[in-house]
Amino acid sequence: MYRTTDEQRIRAYAELWPANPRWGVWAWRLQRYSGLALIAYAVWHIVTMAAAARQPERLGPLLTILRHPAVFGALMAGLAYHAANGIRLVLFDAGVDAMRRRAAFWGFLAGAAVIVAVSLGRVVWR
């Protein structure tokens, strides 16, 4: 007689209501989305800055966009997450244990938050 095992039941319900939210999958997805956003930004930044190097009158408006708190904040958030998770990933491959990986991830984010806060302060109240 066929009987559903606990393991099968858990696996089936996990799709509807994840008892174990798979953080790893979300960390991976976020790494991917933030990475794609960052390279799109980098290409735009390279092209517009190089164009402004040829026509200096274009530099001012460009810096106004770059120093807009929303633009700067979003960029820094994406960069900080991508870097912190990247470090976590390298540590994982190096065989560093989970506690230290977690400490490195949050420690880096805390350090990045200080730098971003100082930078935002200088950008807004320059």
Added chain:
Amino acid sequence: MSAIHWLLQRASGLALVILAGVHVIVQHALLPVVVRRPAQLAVDWLLLALVLYHGLNGVRTVAYDYVATPAAQRAIAAALWAAGLALFAYGGWGLVLLAR
């Protein structure tokens, strides 16, 4: 992804944590300085090269997850290399103009 690109993606990523961090700090947290010295130009070129390599290699990795045909993968890789080299030339020249 082949082994060498896998390794270079991690090495360039770690280098970028430093270089992009310094770039943000120098351009925003400290005084916004325009490249003036040869050493700054060299650092900015390195940042430009590594950002393009790391970023476009990432795009390639994502693209390969959706395109399985070897011929199509080769075309994607070639297009990304062409775009990367063109952007490096255009951006690198821009950095020289900014440094003058």
